Amino acid sequence: EIVMTQSPATLSVSPGERATLSCRASQSVSSNLAWYQQNPGQAPRLLIYGASTRATGIPARFSGSGSGTEFTLTISSLQSEDFAVYYCQQYNNWPTFGQGTKVEIK
Amino acid sequence: QLQLQESGSGLVKPSQTLSLTCAVSGGSISSGGYSWSWIRQPPGKGLEWIGYIYHSGSTYYNPSLKSRVTISVDRSKNQFSLKLSSVTAADTAVYYCARGASFGLAFDPWGQGTLVSVSS
Numbered sequence: 225e226i227v228m229t230q231s232p233a234t235l236s237v238s239p240g241e242r243a244t245l246s247c248r249a250s251q252s253v254s255s256n257l258a259w260y261q262q263n264p265g266q267a268p269r270l271l272i273y274g275a276s277t278r279a280t281g282i283p284a285r286f287s288g289s290g291s292g293t294e295f296t297l298t299i300s301s302l303q304s305e306d307f308a309v310y311y312c313q314q315y316n317n318w319p320t321f322g323q324g325t326k327v328e329i330k
Numbered sequence: 331q332l333q334l335q336e337s338g339s340g341l342v343k344p345s346q347t348l349s350l351t352c353a354v355s356g357g358s359i360s361s362g363g364y365s366w367s368w369i370r371q372p373p374g375k376g377l378e379w380i381g382y383i384y385h386s387g388s389t390y391y392n393p394s395l396k397s398r399v400t401i402s403v404d405r406s407k408n409q410f411s412l413k414l415s416s417v418t419a420a421d422t423a424v425y426y427c428a429r430g431a432s433f434g435l436a437f438d439p440w441g442q443g444t445l446v447s448v449s450s
Contacts, residue, residue, distance in 0.1 A: 225393075258436040267426055268377065270438035279438060311377060315435035318392060319367075319379040 226250055226314050230322035236330040243299040245325045247312035252292045256316035259288055259297045262309045262324075271310075272297065302327070332357040334427050334441035342421075342448050348414040352427030352441060359408050360385045365430035367437060368401060368412045370423040378423075382430055383410055417448045 227250040237243045247257070255275040260268035270279040272288035275295060285300040299306055307329055312322040338350035352366070359366060367382040381391035383401045391399045395414070403410040414421060424445050428437035 256434055267440035267443050270436060273431065273436040319435045321377040323376045
């Protein structure tokens, strides 16, 4: 099993500021990495796949980077609807998810 | 626009079998290149992939659940199903169905999810 570790667990950010979320894999997953956003009571929504490709309809303020074992999701200027929980997920092997990072209003 | 909708029993007794169905609309489950997955999320916790099925019927399961999971497809009804046997309280979760992308197991879209509680 590939273990995905996200940091920090909680990120406090003011609206309009930049948020940087990290995800580390226990072994290389190449670029087979996705990011999801989950709002309370809702299903996750795919934001990024292939480590850096935005899914259809995802705003340009979301960007992903990294390969191998280290990945980053950056939200350039937080909007009110961006305060949510974010999960990374690898699909290089059978899929596993990180434990999530909650982005909260500072 | 592809949509997925879970249905099934919301309450299952311990040791019994959990059964859920995912109805697919706005597209055919037989479309080549896609897989169809079940994913769960215990209350207040993270996400766990359960398994997937291809339109061909081939399946792959999470090794930690493999002995208890069966995923099947009904192409005539454009739906796929999950059975999880010998459930315990640890199987209480919101269960989601989702489509896996043609390039790999990134999931989009997801169903809205359905809460299944295991309790006597």
